[in-house]
Amino acid sequence: MGRKSSKEVILDAAFELVEEVGYDGATIDAIIARAGIARGTFYYNFKSKEAVIVALARHKFRPLAEQVEAKLASGASPLDALEVMVGQTMQWNLDHPHFAEALIRCSQTELGKSLPPDPNNPASFRSFVAGLIARGQEEGSIRNDTPAQMLAVMLTSLLLHGIAAWLYAPTKPDLQVWGQKALQLFWEGCRK
Known part of the structure; x- marks a missing residue:
């Protein structure tokens, strides 16, 4: 290998810092120092700390x-x-609470700018969820009177709310339990 x-180095440094000192402690200056890069290199790759957090999440x-x-x-x-994905996502957040908090805090800024899911960005969690929902609609297990993208926004909003409640x-x-119950109730409304 x-x-x-430089983008990977920045992502690694940011993740380590968020895990060690939380979102507030992982300043751009701290990320630059940890990554051992110039300020211009940071801004060439990312426009903000929030953009780094979103890229890390993806x-x-x-x-x-x-x-x-x-x-x-x-x-x-x-x-x-x-269902497996929701369970594993919730477990990942349990294992990485500082990063979960960083993502929740960024959800009002960077993540909100990408609503609805961008079908051209398969790295997006919401786009991936929308793809799964669209497959369910195609096979007939999920109602198709609401676009998959809209359902994905609704489901991911439920999950983000659960993570925020867990944090605060x-x-x-x-x-x-929150993740599984949210998914169960969501599907009860979405089933054909």
């Missing part, structure tokens, strides 16, 4: 998306694949 690109999501795609290739239904509510919900 060759040398990492980068960290890719292995999970590959697992879900393999599950689909082995014959799983889109609904079953999405005085009585924290069980994140795995």
